[in-house]
Amino acid sequence: MTVCRGCCCGTEKVPGVDHAAQLAALRAELAPVAQVRAVNCLDACEQANVIVVQPSSAGRAAGGRPVWLGLVNDPDATADIAAWVRDGGPGLAEPPDILDLYEFGPSRRVRRTVED
Template sequence: MTAYDSSARDLGTCIVRVCRDCCCGTEAKHPGVDHDGLLARLEVGTRGRARVLRSGCLLACDHSNVVVVTPSPAGRKAGGRPVWLQSVLDAATVDAISAWVACGGPGIASMPESVHEKAFAPTQLAATWTAV
């Protein structure tokens, strides 16, 4: 797991964890998906609004490719909680996540339907492993 970066919190940005280092992001599990290209697209699309972190296994392999959007301090104060997203495998999904984060993300902006459709509840172990 990637360590929490306090500078993201200081900037009032969201944290977006992208699962890697297991089955997520691999050609073996998702052939034909440009994993590096999608990650770069997410980094560019959220620039200035989120810190994108590559994470080791988030213990949610049945939902690969997993992305977790953690609210900014303002979003947390407004009631936002981390949102776990599954099957982040195409540019349209990455763009929808980026647009939502650019508007403030959890607790600040309404989640677009296309992002809401990807949301899932993590297991207790996974949620504990990634707690901020």
């Protein structure tokens, strides 16, 4: 999982969100099953806070692709993402229906930077 923490994500530009707590919660919840890494910028600033859920090896073999989630500024959304990843994530488990509201498609240039 990649969590944006650059110029817009994880900053005061998205007020009312405890950005440090969000990242800490994801790391704590997912430590047994996934690596959570923070990166400087995913260049999708209009969607801050952005999280990209990468499929596991098994998930990729089953056809899973990275899922880009934006506007993840609610603790419940963060919990839903963590639960989905614990259940297997892309390719292995269906995401909670509510995550459809957060999913977006970045430009090909941006997608290549993270997914390659």
